[in-house]
Every structure is written in C-alpha cells, then in structure tokens.
Amino acid sequence: MGRLTIKQKIIAYSGTIIVGVIILCGLIIYLVNKNQDVLIHNRARVLMSNSIYEANQGDYRSLEEYSYLVINLSGDVIHSNQKKDLEQSPIDMKTITGNSYGSQKNENYVYSAPVLENELQTGTIFVQIPYEKLIEKPYYLIGIMLAVGMILLITILHFIRFLNQDILVPIHQVHLSTKKIRQGNLLERVQYDYDGEIGTLCHDFEGLRDELAYSIQNEKRLKEKEKLLLAYISHDLRTPIATISGYVEGIHTGLVKGERVQEYTSIILKKVIMLNGLIDDILEHSKAQLYEFDIQKVECYSKEFFTSIVEESREDVRKKGLEFKCTEIPNVLLSIDQKRIRQVLQNLVGNAMKFTNKGTITILFRYEDGKLIIAVHDTGIGIPATDQAMIFEAFYRGEKARTLNVSGSGLGLSIAKYIVSQHGGRIFCDSILNEGTTLEFYIPVA
Known part of the structure; x- marks a missing residue:
C-alpha cells in the first residue's frame, strides 16, 4: 500500500480530531453524572445552611416551604409542619430513609442535620427537598459542548477548504504543468x-x-x-x-x-x-x-589615451584612400581596461573601412551627463533595417557582407558589446542603407 496523499492525511487527521472531541465530551458527561450524589448533598447543605442554623435557634419559619420534622434522641417528634408526623410520634426511624448525609425518598431528597444545644446533639432535623431544586441538569454543559463542537467542525471544514483550494489545487496545477514541460509544452501556464x-x-x-x-x-x-x-x-x-x-x-x-x-x-x-x-x-x-574575459581597469585621462588610437586609425584610413576626420577629445578621467577599449574602437574603425569604398570615416567624441560618448561614422554601404538589431549577435553577418565577400568571423561587434557592457556602458547602431553607418558607445566617467 502506498503512502497517503496530503488530502487523505488531512481527512484522517480531521476525523480523528472530531472523534476525539466527541469521546472527550462523553467522558465529561459521564464524570458529571457519576458524582451526582455528592453534588446533590453539597447543594442541599449549602441551601439549608442558614435554615438549619435558624432552626437550632428555635426559628423554623425558613423551613416552612419544605416538609420537615424535628425529633429528639428518643424518636419523639418535637416539631413538624406535617400533621401526620405529629400523630405518629414517637416516629419509627425506619420510615425515614437517610442518614446524616441525607438520602433520596420518592421525588424528594431527605436532608438531615443534628439539633445542637450547648454543642451537644439533642435531636435531628429532617427536611424533604424537591430534587428539582438540587439537580441541575447539565443542559448548559451540553449546549457548550455542542457549540464548541459546531465551531470546531466549521473550523475544520474551513481549514480543509483552505488547504484544498489554496494549497492542494495549486500544487496539483504545478504538478500537471511540470508533466507538460517534460513533454515539451512550455506554453501551458499555471493560473x-x-x-x-x-x-x-x-x-x-x-x-x-x-x-x-x-x-x-x-x-x-x-x-x-x-x-x-x-x-x-x-x-x-x-x-x-x-x-x-x-x-x-x-x-x-x-x-x-x-x-x-x-x-x-x-x-x-x-x-x-x-x-x-x-x-x-x-x-x-x-x-x-x-x-x-579578463578585464583589468586602470585610471587614465581620455585625451592622452585616445589620441594614440586616433593617429593609428588615421594612417590606416588614409592608406585605403579614404578621408579621415576626428572631433576634439574631451579630457576626462576614466577607469578602463585600456587594451580592451582600444580593441573596441579599432574594431569599429575596421568595420567602417571594410564597408566604405569612398568617402569619409569620422570619429566623434563628446562628454554628456557623466559619460564619454564615442562614435564612428562612415559613408559606406549602410546596414538594412532588418539587420541592425542583429549585428551585435555572435557569428551574425549581414546579407551585404556575404554578397560582397567581406572577410571576418562575425564576432567583432559581439565582443565589442561584451567589453563595453563590462565597463558599465552600452553600444548602439544607427544606419541608413547606401548612405552610411554610425556605431556609438559610451563609458561612464570615473
């Protein structure tokens, strides 16, 4: 037999709790009934305490609502509110069921107490008390237990509903979704x-x-x-x-x-x-x-660093017969890996040279909002709009590059994008087909 599910365990535990509560309530009722005689005597003693005290003082008025008689040690009736008792004097003690703790007789409880004079017993008082005044039916107790039972039952049902809807159902949905994922379906979502x-x-x-x-x-x-x-x-x-x-x-x-x-x-x-x-x-x-990828940043000033790269690029561009231009380089403090940033700029210039047969290649520098922005603009063949979103992807080469048989792995711009991102910057492309391309990136200033 397999292990129980969570739902089966919840039902089993809830049933056990309900049965346990029912057994506990029954046990309480049993214990209450078992001690009924002691409870009746204690209630009678409390009820009669003042009346017995007054009777010992010779005042029997508080006993008039009950049937009572007072006898001496010889069994003679000293006082009673029942005429038959007076006529039977001396009374036969066997006709009175009870002792010093009281007893049951017909529908009345006979409560007895000693008559004292100078702390010596001179007789006994017997009082018949209706049971209805002494026995308190445990209706209130049953009512309380029923109320507690109903509250407990409602709580358990609400708890089961909560567990089912808020725990078991979503877990089941996750389970079904997991099975579908294993089958290759990644579109079915958990609601x-x-x-x-x-x-x-x-x-x-x-x-x-x-x-x-x-x-x-x-x-x-x-x-x-x-x-x-x-x-x-x-x-x-x-x-x-x-x-x-x-x-x-x-x-x-x-x-x-x-x-x-x-x-x-x-x-x-x-x-x-x-x-x-x-x-x-x-x-x-x-x-x-x-x-x-190893990035080792050092602090340097932009003008000194980029000037040497610009001069190298100027010579390469002129050797291809193209015009070269460069704007003024802002002198700001940077924290960069000089080798990698040099690699990025040389890659952008190299790409511009590959796709530009005549015209101009321009390197533009500007400082803006805590960033040094560097752009390489060419007047080459341009990049189709459909290719611009993909040129920074690894191994991607546009249709023009393949048609013109331009050499290259298609990795240069992907590597450049990674290097720039490791410096906290971004790289962008803006191009118009047959008019030219601008590749721009920025580096945060130190």
Whole structure:
C-alpha cells in the first residue's frame, strides 16, 4: 500500500480530531453524572445552611416551604409542619430513609442535620427537598459542548477548504504543468491569484518556466550560430589557406624566383595575420561566453589615451584612400581596461573601412551627463533595417557582407558589446542603407 496523499492525511487527521472531541465530551458527561450524589448533598447543605442554623435557634419559619420534622434522641417528634408526623410520634426511624448525609425518598431528597444545644446533639432535623431544586441538569454543559463542537467542525471544514483550494489545487496545477514541460509544452501556464507562500511558489515556478523557455530558445539560436560559424570559418579559412598553399607550392617547386619570392612571402604573411585575427576572435568570444574575459581597469585621462588610437586609425584610413576626420577629445578621467577599449574602437574603425569604398570615416567624441560618448561614422554601404538589431549577435553577418565577400568571423561587434557592457556602458547602431553607418558607445566617467 502506498503512502497517503496530503488530502487523505488531512481527512484522517480531521476525523480523528472530531472523534476525539466527541469521546472527550462523553467522558465529561459521564464524570458529571457519576458524582451526582455528592453534588446533590453539597447543594442541599449549602441551601439549608442558614435554615438549619435558624432552626437550632428555635426559628423554623425558613423551613416552612419544605416538609420537615424535628425529633429528639428518643424518636419523639418535637416539631413538624406535617400533621401526620405529629400523630405518629414517637416516629419509627425506619420510615425515614437517610442518614446524616441525607438520602433520596420518592421525588424528594431527605436532608438531615443534628439539633445542637450547648454543642451537644439533642435531636435531628429532617427536611424533604424537591430534587428539582438540587439537580441541575447539565443542559448548559451540553449546549457548550455542542457549540464548541459546531465551531470546531466549521473550523475544520474551513481549514480543509483552505488547504484544498489554496494549497492542494495549486500544487496539483504545478504538478500537471511540470508533466507538460517534460513533454515539451512550455506554453501551458499555471493560473494563480494566491497570496503568500503558495503564490510566491507559483510565481517562482513560472519564472523558472520562462527561464527554461529562454534557455531552450537560446540553445537553438546557439546551435544555428554554430552552424553559421562552421560555414563562415570554413569559407574564411579555406580562402587564405588555399592562397598560402599556392604561393608556398610555387616557391617550393622553384616556379617563383628572384624578387617575386619576397612578394609571395609578403602575401603569405598577410594571410597568416588574417588567420591569427580570426582565431583570436573565436578565442575571445569563447572567453566571453564562459565569463572568463579578463578585464583589468586602470585610471587614465581620455585625451592622452585616445589620441594614440586616433593617429593609428588615421594612417590606416588614409592608406585605403579614404578621408579621415576626428572631433576634439574631451579630457576626462576614466577607469578602463585600456587594451580592451582600444580593441573596441579599432574594431569599429575596421568595420567602417571594410564597408566604405569612398568617402569619409569620422570619429566623434563628446562628454554628456557623466559619460564619454564615442562614435564612428562612415559613408559606406549602410546596414538594412532588418539587420541592425542583429549585428551585435555572435557569428551574425549581414546579407551585404556575404554578397560582397567581406572577410571576418562575425564576432567583432559581439565582443565589442561584451567589453563595453563590462565597463558599465552600452553600444548602439544607427544606419541608413547606401548612405552610411554610425556605431556609438559610451563609458561612464570615473
């Protein structure tokens, strides 16, 4: 036999409590009835105490409402309010049932007490007291027990209803929802409007469901990105490796001689540098995904730091035959990882150069609301609106990049976004197709 459910346990415990209360009430009634004789005598003694005292003083008026008689030690009737008792004097003691504690006779209780004179007993007083004056039916006790029983029953029923609706029902819903999740259905939600701990439990469960759904969707996206990564890396590796292989084979076989050897080795070196950059991007992205990206911040002034990067970028842009512009650099104190921020800005300039064949590349600096804002603007091919929301995703390369056969892993902007976020900033994109693109990020000032 399996273990009882919570509902079965509640019913069993409630039934046990009700039966226990009924047994307790019955026991109380039994004990009350068992001691009835003692209670009657005690009530009679209390009721007659003043009357017996007055009778010992010779005043029998307070006894007139009862049948009583007073006899001496010889059995002679000294006083009585019943004529038959006076006629039977001396009275036969056997006709009186009772002793010094009183007794029952017909519908009356015969209470007896000594007649004292100078602290010596000279006779006995017998008083017949109707039972109705002495016996208090325990109706009040029964009423109290019934009231307590009803309150207890209502409380238990209300408690069972509370447990069922506010605990068992939501737990059952969570159980059913868990089964559906295991079957792959993440859309069926727990309907709840409970306060307190159960409401918090349902809320947390729904939070876990949302996180699980997000994780599954994210896993699907990652798998898609992995497929794209393999495709892109295969393409990007195949081209330079094929070039390197061809040039090396030409040198090795002796087909290339003289000055052309230096030309070939120069091309091979460029392709090797390109491959190293691709591998570095993949390693950087892996570190970011595993939260092992090393950020080491130091304080520096922005003007001195960014001036060297701007000059390097100026030379690279001019070598491609493009115009280069840069605004004044505000001189503010920053707390940054210089290597990583340099990497971000160089990546943005490099992207601008890839997609700009003519025109201008501009680096803009401005200080605003405690932030240093840096933007790289180009007059290149621009980014379609459908691609702008995705360009910071890992391995994503827009349709234009694939069409124009632009090299790259699709990881640069994803890594840049991670670096900027680790500095407490954000990165944005604003682009108009065939007119140009602006990539902007900000860093909080120290």
